[in-house]
Amino acid sequence: MRLRTELQKKIQELEKYRLSGASLLILANKQDLKGALTPDEIAKVLNLENMDKIRHWKIVGCSAYTGEGLLEGFDWLVQDMMIP
Numbered sequence: 001m002r003l004r005t006e007l008q009k010k011i012q013e014l015e016k017y018r019l020s021g022a023s024l025l026i027l028a029n030k031q032d033l034k035g036a037l038t039p040d041e042i043a044k045v046l047n048l049e050n051m052d053k054i055r056h057w058k059i060v061g062c063s064a065y066t067g068e069g070l071l072e073g074f075d076w077l078v079q080d081m082m083i084p
């Protein structure tokens, strides 16, 4: 599945740059479009629950057009990065 392969590539890149513990924010964009996969559906397709037991991750629905969800996503990322 293309989405899953792309995510695996991104995770390998994180490992390569020694970011194995880095927080991972996934923005499920284009939520303003009818028929867009929901964040829960994408999480299932990507098998996020089993992806990485150590890494902190979050998937947030958003729309680059309306701005919906962007603040929530980046707010989580900043908060998560501040956890020692």
Ligand SMILES: Nc1nc2c(ncn2[C@@H]2O[C@H](COP(=O)(O)OP(=O)(O)OP(=O)(O)O)[C@@H](O)[C@H]2O)c(=O)[nH]1
Binding pocket: 029, 030, 031, 032, 033, 062, 063, 064, 065, 066
């Ligand atoms: N409706 C809507 N359109 C968007 C959104 N974000 C980007 N687009 C549009 O989607 C088109 C493709 O842009 P991107 O998604 O940035 O480019 P891409 O990743 O190469 O293409 P896709 O794989 O189709 O997403 C452009 O016309 C953007 O204006 C969004 O949140 N909502």
